Amino acid sequence: MSGVRRLGARWRRRRPLRTRLATAASAAVALVALGVCAAAFVVIRYELFHQLDLSLTQSATRTVQAERDSGPDVLAGECRYLSSPACAQIVPASASDDPAEPYLLPVSAAVREVAAGERAPYVSNITLFGRPMRMLTTPLGKGRALQVALRSDPVEKGVRQAAWLLAAVGGAGVLVAGGLGYWVSRTGLAPVSRLTATAERIAATRDPRHRIELPSGPPGRQDEVTRLAASFNTMLGELEQSVTAQRRLVADASHELRTPLTALRTNAELLSRADRLTDAQRDRASAALGRQIREVTGLVNDLIELARDEEPRPLLEQVRIAPLTEHTVGAAAAHWPSTPFPLHIDGEAARAVRPGVPARLTRLLTNLLDNAAKFSPPGAPVEVGLQALADGLELTVRDHGPGIAPEDLPYVFDRFYRADAARALPGSGLGLAMARQIARAHGADLTAETAPGGGALFRLTFGPVPPAGAHPVGE
Numbered sequence: 062m063s064g065v066r067r068l069g070a071r072w073r074r075r076r077p078l079r080t081r082l083a084t085a086a087s088a089a090v091a092l093v094a095l096g097v098c099a100a101a102f103v104v105i106r107y108e109l110f111h112q113l114d115l116s117l118t119q120s121a122t123r124t125v126q127a128e129r130d131s132g133p134d135v136l137a138g139e140c141r142y143l144s145s146p147a148c149a150q151i152v153p154a155s156a157s158d159d160p161a162e163p164y165l166l167p168v169s170a171a172v173r174e175v176a177a178g179e180r181a182p183y184v185s186n187i188t189l190f191g192r193p194m195r196m197l198t199t200p201l202g203k204g205r206a207l208q209v210a211l212r213s214d215p216v217e218k219g220v221r222q223a224a225w226l227l228a229a230v231g232g233a234g235v236l237v238a239g240g241l242g243y244w245v246s247r248t249g250l251a252p253v254s255r256l257t258a259t260a261e262r263i264a265a266t267r268d269p270r271h272r273i274e275l276p277s278g279p280p281g282r283q284d285e286v287t288r289l290a291a292s293f294n295t296m297l298g299e300l301e302q303s304v305t306a307q308r309r310l311v312a313d314a315s316h317e318l319r320t321p322l323t324a325l326r327t328n329a330e331l332l333s334r335a336d337r338l339t340d341a342q343r344d345r346a347s348a349a350l351g352r353q354i355r356e357v358t359g360l361v362n363d364l365i366e367l368a369r370d371e372e373p374r375p376l377l378e379q380v381r382i383a384p385l386t387e388h389t390v391g392a393a394a395a396h397w398p399s400t401p402f403p404l405h406i407d408g409e410a411a412r413a414v415r416p417g418v419p420a421r422l423t424r425l426l427t428n429l430l431d432n433a434a435k436f437s438p439p440g441a442p443v444e445v446g447l448q449a450l451a452d453g454l455e456l457t458v459r460d461h462g463p464g465i466a467p468e469d470l471p472y473v474f475d476r477f478y479r480a481d482a483a484r485a486l487p488g489s490g491l492g493l494a495m496a497r498q499i500a501r502a503h504g505a506d507l508t509a510e511t512a513p514g515g516g517a518l519f520r521l522t523f524g525p526v527p528p529a530g531a532h533p534v535g536e
């Protein structure tokens with residue numbers, strides 16, 4: 062049994078899906094066709110013999126009637142010919158009462174028992190004059206049995222013909238089943254074949270721009286394969302987007318790195334001829350070199366952080382947002398001595414806790430505070446607020462600088478995007494991209510807007526506290 066199962070498993074592994082489906086569908090249809098033919102044969106055979114038995118019973122009734130009307134002598138018959146009536150004979154219970162002439166039909170002990178009323182009437186198959194016959198033995202009363210026989214070869218011929226006919230129909234059914242199975246597997250698996258071909262093409266060309274053609278029709282009435290193909294297309298779209306984004310990041314990064322690296326090389330070359338420079342020139346060149354190296358290092362570090370999509374799970378902890386904000390604002394105030402950073406934390410928000418990575422949240426807030434201080438005039442305050450919402454927590458950073466122009470608002474979170482007005486100031490345009498990435502990894506939302514009365518306003522909104530066991534970070 063296990064051997065058969067193993068053979069079946071090997072067959073399933075080796076055959077392509079289309080062959081397996083064709084075989085299964087054909088086998089199912091063929092089985093039904095053969096089953097219907099077999100059932101039809103059984104019914105036809107039963108009906109034909111039933112008709113013969115009915116004729117026998119009718120003949121017996123007629124004979125009994127005739128015997129009652131005209132006496133026992135009428136009971137003889139010739140049933141050798143098809144058109145002749147049934148042959149009949151009366152058999153007494155005791156052999157001693159047998160007539161002188163021999164019996165036409167075979168008389169056995171069972172017949173005597175029927176005559177004696179010890180046995181129920183019965184039908185049997187006999188052979189007479191070399192022909193198959195069906196014989197009814199039934200009690201006649203007064204210790205006698207009546208035997209009536211009819212030729213059964215026309216019925217047997219009919220049954221044989223029915224068998225041939227049904228076998229032919231069954232065979233045709235099996236052929237049709239084979240054709241149907243092939244057709245079902247072809248049409249049913251056509252979308253799967255297209256899906257496979259597309260997947261193979263993508264694997265070969267490594268180009269995620271390919272798509273599977275979907276049949277037209279309302280989306281609600283699509284079958285499973287079409288839905289699978291649609292999801293596959295969506296996945297390809299996302300893959301294409303991510304590949305494009307990565308390519309763009311690499312292209313942008315190399316472009317952004319080119320300018321500081323060129324300046325760095327110029328200063329390095331200048332310093333290599335230090336003997337021809339005055340002390341003042343040498344100091345200026347080495348200071349510029351140091352600054353440019355710090356810039357490039359910062360840029361490369363930012364890029365590395367941006368390329369990392371997830372926050373590492375082991376660093377995740379329950380972060381108390383208020384102390385983290387206070388600490389970060391304190392550090393920014395030290396870094397930007399001419400900018401006051403008034404901080405307002407409302408009572409309930411002081412106890413707020415969210416799962417997260419403290420170093421990353423500090424980085425997010427630092428980027429917002431640095432921008433606010435960098436873009437606003439010296440002495441203008443940068444207001445930081447932390448307040449509880451009905452179903453969350455909101456951290457705001459508002460400055461009194463020039464604000465963000467409406468045409469720049471949709472792009473400030475893009476990598477390397479810097480408004481024209483910001484080009485004079487140091488920076489590479491990665492700060493806000495990184496801030497939004499960190500916010501998303503923490504399940505929070507970061508938005509920019511123009512504050513009422515001028516200046517930029519950034520809002521970081523956390524949702525409600527996630528249930529225990531849920532990990533928003535990196536998901």
Ligand SMILES: Nc1ncnc2c1ncn2[C@@H]1O[C@H](COP(=O)(O)OP(=O)(O)OP(=O)(O)O)[C@@H](O)[C@H]1O
Pocket residue numbers: 428432433434436437460462463464465473474478479480481482483487488489490491492493494517
């Ligand atoms: N507080 C702000 N006020 C006005 N404009 C801002 C403010 N914050 C950001 N921007 C605009 O958004 C752009 C993108 O900001 P982002 O922090 O990403 O880059 P950056 O500060 O120029 O460079 P980096 O942060 O990488 O040093 C800025 O160049 C600036 O045009």
Ligand SMILES: [Mg+2]
Pocket residue numbers: 428431432488491492493
């Ligand atoms: Mg910035």
